[in-house]
Amino acid sequence: MENFYLLIVVVLFALAISDLIVGVSNDAVNFLNSAFGSMAAPRWAIMIIASIGILIGATFSSGMMEVARKGIFHPDQFYFAEIMIIFIAVMLTDIILLDFYNTIGLPTSTTVSIVFELLGAAVAVAVVKIMNSSDQTLLDLGNYINSAKALAIITGILLSVVIAFLSGSLVQWVTRLIFTYKYEKKFKYFGAIFGGFAITAITYFILIKGAKGSSFITKETLTWIKSNTLTIIAVSFVGWTILLQALVWFVRLNILKVIVLVGTFALAMAFAGNDLVNFIGVPLAGFKSFQAFVANPGTDPYGMTMGILSQKVQTETYLLIVAGVVMTVTLWFSKKARTVTETEIGLSSQNEGDEKFGSSFFARLLVRRCLYINCRLKNMMPAGVHQVISNRFEKPAEVHTAGIDAKDKPAFDMIRASVNLTVASILISIGTSLKLPLSTTYVTFMVAMGTSLADRAWGRDSAVYRITGVLTVIGGWFFTAFSAFTAAFIFANLINWLDSFAIFGLLIIAVIFLVRSHVIHKKKSQAKGKEVTADDDTIIIKGGISEQITFAVTGITEKIPNLFGKIINGLAFEERSKLKVCNKKASKLDIEAKQMKHQIPAMMKKLTEDSISTGPFYVQLIDYLREMAHSMSFIAGPAFEYVDNNHKTLIKEQVHELNTIQTSLDDFFRTINRLLKENNYDTAEIQKAISKQKDLLVLLGKFRKEQIKRIKGDKVGTRNSVLYLGILSETKNLSLHAGNLLKASRDFSGGNIEELESLMEEDKMND
Incomplete structure (x- = not known):
């Protein structure tokens, strides 16, 4: 004892x-x-x-x-x-x-x-x-x-x-x-x-x-x-x-x-x-x-x-x-x-x-x-x-100087x-x-x-x-x-x-x-530690904006097609656990994009006087990134909710169409990521990416019509139609914002401000 x-x-x-x-x-x-x-x-x-x-x-x-x-x-x-x-x-x-x-x-x-x-x-x-x-x-x-x-x-x-x-x-x-x-x-x-x-x-x-x-x-x-x-x-x-x-x-x-x-x-x-x-x-x-x-x-x-x-x-x-x-x-x-x-x-x-x-x-x-x-x-x-x-x-009044880290400033005196x-x-x-x-x-x-x-x-x-x-x-x-x-x-x-x-x-x-x-x-x-913040010393390069921003943008755009494919796969085979994980990842992606948008004011304060002209393009780039993340969350959330509520599985034709869309989307995003990483904005390369975007949009329009035919023929229910049409709509938004992201990145990396502004006006008219 x-x-x-x-x-x-x-x-x-x-x-x-x-x-x-x-x-x-x-x-x-x-x-x-x-x-x-x-x-x-x-x-x-x-x-x-x-x-x-x-x-x-x-x-x-x-x-x-x-x-x-x-x-x-x-x-x-x-x-x-x-x-x-x-x-x-x-x-x-x-x-x-x-x-x-x-x-x-x-x-x-x-x-x-x-x-x-x-x-x-x-x-x-x-x-x-x-x-x-x-x-x-x-x-x-x-x-x-x-x-x-x-x-x-x-x-x-x-x-x-x-x-x-x-x-x-x-x-x-x-x-x-x-x-x-x-x-x-x-x-x-x-x-x-x-x-x-x-x-x-x-x-x-x-x-x-x-x-x-x-x-x-x-x-x-x-x-x-x-x-x-x-x-x-x-x-x-x-x-x-x-x-x-x-x-x-x-x-x-x-x-x-x-x-x-x-x-x-x-x-x-x-x-x-x-x-x-x-x-x-x-x-x-x-x-x-x-x-x-x-x-x-x-x-x-x-x-x-x-x-x-x-x-x-x-x-x-x-x-x-x-x-x-x-x-x-x-x-x-x-x-x-x-x-x-x-x-x-x-x-x-x-x-x-x-x-x-x-x-x-x-x-x-x-x-x-x-x-x-x-x-x-x-x-x-x-x-x-x-x-x-x-x-x-x-x-x-604070004096904002490019290269000065916010974490080097005291929180109070x-x-x-x-x-x-x-x-x-x-x-x-x-x-x-x-x-x-x-x-x-x-x-x-x-x-x-x-x-x-x-x-x-x-x-x-x-x-x-x-x-x-x-x-x-x-x-x-x-x-x-x-x-x-x-x-x-x-x-x-x-x-x-x-x-x-x-x-x-x-x-x-x-x-x-x-x-x-x-x-x-x-x-x-x-x-x-991995988050890209405006307080990071590595952020400041040409024009007061960092290469790490490009790295963050490509990091998010690389995640999107992979996540999209897993959502489609989980939806096709009714894999609730996989869709739950995808939904969490989409929410995390949305938070990352939101954090980057919240850091815009801090980034603008760090711009040097001779590089302020690049600011609007940076803001536009982050806006498009935020909208893309939104679209992914609006795809992942309803998909998980649909399977979680045990609704009818997608029919064979819908699964085939979504797989076709996923392949086209993956090809489009691979092209965008390659151009972003290589900083290659040659007109011919941009046109290739835009061409792939148009092919994807054509597919989306075609499959939307097919779904309407299925609705008229009573082949699918209301909840199926709401989910499927929602995925097509958000995928369209995703592709449009991705194309605009590429253009904004091109404009952000350009040199002549007058030329960039004219290009932006031209892009708006084309859109």
């Missing part, structure tokens, strides 16, 4: 390492985003500072480990075997849940997940104890669960979300009103005061968060810090202000960079000091329980209560250091951490671009109401005051990054001093969203998408609590009923989830 529980302890520590990895991938967003988003320093420098903060913060987390032992349930009410069931269920749930969020790129709270997992598992075990007892009912559940703590955490969630958002909005609005976007001159005179206030807040944050859990600071020192808080703040403010002003005068120090980097260090330290318990607190509590069990040989695991966990226990420093090293290594090498980080940076970015989230009804309604309120406020406000405020928030870190530090410090259970994820994320709103980053072109994203993340937080509780409850019951079989089965499931999510994330990353 002792060996069995030893195995559980080993499994707990193995899970702890995995949990550290997935946990850091999720929580890196808390302390990295402000520095990354503002590009306050090179990536390697930011990572080094954050790593130092994590290593130091890990040694300050000893005091927080009590949360896992006695913060959620009363350990003296549970036996050793029951405690181990709770702990193993919690760790299995935590890994699966956090890895799921990391894979989809949403930040969630590791604090909330671990708390509700402990709550769910403890409730499950407690319910079993009550059901097996003759003198207890479910009303006695409060004897086992620390319900007051759970209620305080839920209240803290709601308060932190609202307060962090409003505080970030207000402070950023006032700060921007004072310094504007052109803050360089004002910072020569007032930057030291702003920096002194910010770094003082961060310094106090370090003292409050760090000293409380440190094993190096005595109780007397802690008491002195609490009783001299105002003195520490005053001396720190004056000292930092004088020091920063002197450095500005003598070495031209960039104060904002100092604030951002110090704030990054502070939040990284707080993350390790506060959230390390979320990852290793449970395994350490399990280890302490096992030590107590082994110290009493021959004890029945279902007869030994675990009141020992209620005692204050100091965690060994070497264990904390090992955990800090694992967290640091993960921070450097985790690709999922970058995915989660990109979500928050994208939602708070000052720059326009493709939005990660779509729009929702509530977001649209909220934007409309806000626009209405804003309009009313403008009417109530004196025109002069409104103009002054608008001027303070006016962004300097260091004023906002400084406010993000300062406000988050103050709020977390206040929460800690008042012993409120705040989540660092909630606070830092909502402060960042509040500052982006105040900074007018959510313009009318992006507001609904950004708000939808924020609502998605917030909804995910509350789903975390529900899913953590439910999954841990189920896992604990399974382990309680099936013992080791359930443990090994759940371990296998956890491994499958981790491997599967890793594969999914890797595929997403590879697909994203």
Whole structure:
């Protein structure tokens, strides 16, 4: 029996390492985003500072480990075997849940997940104890669960979300009103005061968060810090202000960079000091329980209560250091951490671009109401005051230069990054001093969203998408609590009923989830890397437009005939699975073309003055490509729907006609692709392609007449006719747009603009 529980302890520590990895991938967003988003320093420098903060913060987390032992349930009410069931269920749930969020790129709270997992598992075990007892009912559940703590955490969630958002909005609005976007001159005179206030807040944050859990600071020192808080703040403010002003005068120090980097260090330290318990607190509590069990040989695991966990226990420093090293290594090498980080940076970015989230009804309604309120406020406000405020928030005009990558521009400036870190530090410090259970994820994320709103980053072109994203993340937080509780409850019951079989089965499931999510994330990353974007350095060549655009165009036009052939084949043999795949591929093709069209404005900004004349032809080329993708989706969708609904199969004549069309279409597209790849727009070659297009159009017209004859002769039904005529119609559109694409590509590659314009007019008349 002792060996069995030893195995559980080993499994707990193995899970702890995995949990550290997935946990850091999720929580890196808390302390990295402000520095990354503002590009306050090179990536390697930011990572080094954050790593130092994590290593130091890990040694300050000893005091927080009590949360896992006695913060959620009363350990003296549970036996050793029951405690181990709770702990193993919690760790299995935590890994699966956090890895799921990391894979989809949403930040969630590791604090909330671990708390509700402990709550769910403890409730499950407690319910079993009550059901097996003759003198207890479910009303006695409060004897086992620390319900007051759970209620305080839920209240803290709601308060932190609202307060962090409003505080970030207000402070950023006032700060921007004072310094504007052109803050360089004002910072020569007032930057030291702003920096002194910010770094003082961060310094106090370090003292409050760090000293409380440190094993190096005595109780007397802690008491002195609490009783001299105002003195520490005053001396720190004056000292930092004088020091920063002197450095500005003598070495031209960039104060904002100092604030951002110090704030990054502070939040990284707080993350390790506060959230390390979320990852290793449970395994350490399990280890302490096992030590107590082994110290009493021959004890029945279902007869030994675990009141020992209620005692204050100091965690060994070497264990904390090992955990800090694992967290640091993960921070450097985790690709999922970058995915989660990109979500928050994208939602708070000052720059326009493709939005990660779509729009929702509530977001649209909220934007409309806000626009209405804003309009009313403008009417109530004196025109002069409104103009002054608008001027303070006016962004300097950007200089668009060909060859400059958009990803090399910061998502927001260091004023906002400084406010993000300062406000988050103050709020977390206040929460800690008042012993409120705040989540660092909630606070830092909502402060960042509040500052982006105040900074007018959510313009009318992006507001609904950004708000939808924020609502998605917030909804995910509350789903975390529900899913953590439910999954841990189920896992604990399974382990309680099936013992080791359930443990090994759940371990296998956890491994499958981790491997599967890793594969999914890797595929997403590879697909994203292959996308042709306007931010790619390889895009810029002659006229500011790249060869990669031609590569993308030919890539899509190569997919079309192959996809068309598979659709016809699947339709002929009623292969539902093949048509389902084709429908997904057609939708993906449509999305690719849509993305290219959305990148047109960014591409036009990159055009040099002497190549602007090529712009209209590029726009036209992408328009035709988009229409071709549309046609393919209108062929694939109805074909899949027809077979999926089990309608009558196509008759032999229709299958033969579609195969003939497919052969002609394939020949036509092969010719187009050859000309595009070779950049060969000789008149004779163009005429060959047009001739093949005409042959295809003749076939389509002929087969349309044949279908009408079949309709009149009652050889086919209504649904068959709608599908078949629709395929013929969309194939015609496809061939016409393909021909126009070839002409637009010819015009785009031409040299004499007047000649190109005349050719376009001639083509329009011929069409």
